[in-house]
Amino acid sequence: MNEITEKLENEQFLEKDEFKWLLENNTPELRADLSKRAQRVAGETFGKGVYVRGLIEFSNYCKNDCYYCGIRCGNEQAHRYRLSEQEILDCCAIGYDLGFRTFVLQGGEDPDFSDQMMVELIGKIRAGYNDCAITLSLGERPRAVYEAFFAAGANRYLLRHETATAEHYQKLHPRELLLENRTECLRNLKEIGFQVGTGFMVGSPHQTVENLVADLVFIKELNPQMIGIGPFIPHQHTPYKDAEAGTLEETLLLISILRLMLPKALIPATTALGTIDPNGRELGILAGANVVMPNLSPVSVRKDYSLYDNKICTGDEAAECRVCLSKRMEGIGYEILTHRGDYPQK
Numbered sequence: 001m002n003e004i005t006e007k008l009e010n011e012q013f014l015e016k017d018e019f020k021w022l023l024e025n026n027t028p029e030l031r032a033d034l035s036k037r038a039q040r041v042a043g044e045t046f047g048k049g050v051y052v053r054g055l056i057e058f059s060n061y062c063k064n065d066c067y068y069c070g071i072r073c074g075n076e077q078a079h080r081y082r083l084s085e086q087e088i089l090d091c092c093a094i095g096y097d098l099g100f101r102t103f104v105l106q107g108g109e110d111p112d113f114s115d116q117m118m119v120e121l122i123g124k125i126r127a128g129y130n131d132c133a134i135t136l137s138l139g140e141r142p143r144a145v146y147e148a149f150f151a152a153g154a155n156r157y158l159l160r161h162e163t164a165t166a167e168h169y170q171k172l173h174p175r176e177l178l179l180e181n182r183t184e185c186l187r188n189l190k191e192i193g194f195q196v197g198t199g200f201m202v203g204s205p206h207q208t209v210e211n212l213v214a215d216l217v218f219i220k221e222l223n224p225q226m227i228g229i230g231p232f233i234p235h236q237h238t239p240y241k242d243a244e245a246g247t248l249e250e251t252l253l254l255i256s257i258l259r260l261m262l263p264k265a266l267i268p269a270t271t272a273l274g275t276i277d278p279n280g281r282e283l284g285i286l287a288g289a290n291v292v293m294p295n296l297s298p299v300s301v302r303k304d305y306s307l308y309d310n311k312i313c314t315g316d317e318a319a320e321c322r323v324c325l326s327k328r329m330e331g332i333g334y335e336i337l338t339h340r341g342d343y344p345q346k
């Protein structure tokens with residue numbers, strides 16, 4: 001066991017068979033070994049600091065129909081909302097006062113929030129908060145649109161590849177959504193100059209160990225600045241409502257592996273991880289993650305941004321989430337840092 005984990009730490013990569021072995025022998029001892037190494041490696045760059053991002057979930061309209069996602073267009077029971085530009089700017093103002101220096105604008109692929117509206121919004125946030133990073137998570141767009149977002153002042157883009165195996169991708173998405181397009185978007189974003197985040201759901205329906213190994217290889221090749229992984233959690237109004245959720249243990253193992261593969265990456269302990277276990281986010285940090293993303297969206301719409309069932313933090317004001325996360329991080333000997341938290345250059 002130690003030979004493989006030591007090799008992973010030293011060489012930051014493994015043969016496919018070795019990754020497979022780690023995934024198939026996920027014992028508490030293995031996780032303890034990996035998380036010790038992952039904490040050490042993260043500590044070399046980030047110390048005991050955890051970056052914080054203010055998440056603004058501004059629209060739950062989506063033209064896509066991903067089979068796993070609660071805001072898919074086919075979910076007729078979803079209560080749809082779209083924040084106005086002013087409401088989004090108000091979230092930024094509240095977030096800035098609470099010390100956030102990164103705003104993450106996330107939404108479904110909402111055609112009525114046009115690219116032009118987005119460009120104007122980005123421009124206003126950039127003008128009002130010049131010391132802040134603007135992160136977008138808006139799905140697949142043509143290259144020219146990404147270029148316009150970048151020119152308007154956005155800095156980072158989160159677009160999980162979801163799975164690097166085409167057949168698996170087609171089990172999770174309708175025919176018109178293609179892995180090729182998603183990876184093309186990621187390449188475009190990188191070339192344009194965005195700090196790019198990718199990732200996948202752990203334990204998504206039909207996922208195999210081979211699929212996960214392919215995800216690790218894909219991520220190593222893409223070399224993104226950010227990696228978001230969290231457990232798949234079923235949503236009651238989706239075709240995968242009866243599928244099994246991903247596990248805490250597998251997610252923690254993969255966070256540690258990814259930290260050792262990409263020592264300087266920004267890796268969040270996600271809300272989904274906090275949803276499957278009350279201490280999920282703390283355990284995520286102890287497994288090697290170094291980012292948390294509390295919610296800045298107005299409480300009135302929180303429960304409607306429902307990607308999966310039983311999502312946590314839907315009733316808390318932004319300030320409460322911020323204080324809660326600070327306490328949680330202090331409880332495990334870490335500290336929230338309030339600067340922009342860009343990808344380290346050195």
Ligand code: SAM
Pocket residue numbers: 068069070106107108109137138139140158159160162200201230231232233234235272307308
């Ligand atoms: N529309 C944008 C996109 O496609 O990237 C951003 C929003 S999308 C809902 C954000 C992420 O939520 C997806 O990349 C997916 O991995 C995750 N997600 C969706 N449904 C989920 C579920 N049931 N369980 C866990 N994560 C889920």
Ligand code: FES
Pocket residue numbers: 062063064065066069071072073108109139
């Ligand atoms: Fe909206 Fe998948 S359902 S992007």
